[in-house]
Amino acid sequence: MSLLAGRVRPSTTTLATVALLAMTASWGSTFFLIKDLLDRVPTLDFLAVRFAIAGLAMVVVAPRAIGRLSPELRRRSIALGALYGLAQILQTAGLAHTAASVSGFITGLYVVATPLLAAVLLRTRITGFTWASVALATAGLGVLTLDGVALGYGEALTLVAAVLYALHIVALGAWSTAQDALGMSIVQLLVIAVICLVATAPDGIVLPATTADWVSVVYMALVAGALALIAQTWAQAHLAPTRAAIVMSMEPVFAATFAVGLGGETLTWRILAGGAMVVTAMLVVEAGPRRAIEGEVQHLAV
Secondary structure, three states, X not given: OXXXXXXXXXXXXXXHHXXXXXXXXXXXXXXXXXXXXXXXXXXXHHHHHHHHHXXXXXXXHOOOOHXXXXXXXXXXXXXXXXXXXXXHHHHHHHHOOOOHHHHHHHHOOHHHHHHHHHHHHOOOOOOHHHHHHHHHHHHHHHHHHXXXXXXXXXXXHHHHHHHHHHHHHHHHHHHOOHHHHHHHHHHHHXXXXXXXXXXXXXXXXXXXXXXXXXXXXXXXXXXXXXHHHHHXXXXXXXXXXXXXXXXXXXXXXXXXXXHHHOOOOOOOHXXXXXXXXXXXXXXXXXXXXXXXXXXXXXXXXX
């Protein structure tokens, strides 16, 4: 398979960055919702219901989108959905066995794993300037979230999830195209739903019992699920994987913001300092100099 590289206009790159930020904000808003919901609904049941709603809703909205995909893109979308689905299961299961702050930090380590995987799989050359931004984002995540951590069962599950998220970011950047973003996203959502339904079916599916829980699930399905994945798939057709990962490292910053604003948590110097470091890393990698290879989006030909 050959590698195709195409330069993207700055205006499109800016729009893609904004789309990723909006997606990351929606993800960050779900941390305290999920932590609360898992007290009443098992992990796999929650994920199965969430992604089934998301996938079916998008099929209703765009019934012909999957049919417009080539057979190869369908296969790649299935693989992407399997990666994302497994990562979701492991991250959510890990969140049930560790603090939300620790989960947020370990999940955010995909910002480190992404350039490593991109370098190995796509032969992407990463500059020292970009690595410095990765290090700053990682340090900011640590300041923002950590108050001591030991690698236990929940942390180990979350670490594996972070690596799978990084692999999904790299593969999505290599395979996604702007015109196929909707169809690819729908396939991914349906695959995630099927994986979770198969995993939880033997024990039966526990549904949310209250109106408030259903509102949370529907929000996470449609906004933080369907719309967010479409935004990510489209945006990564225009952004290199490492840049996308650094922008997405804003997730714990948004998570902390929502936890303080809506979850009743206290605003601390750690939130302010760590958040400022992550935001600085994102701005630096966007505004700083890049070699030509880092200003290109590498796509694997179909």
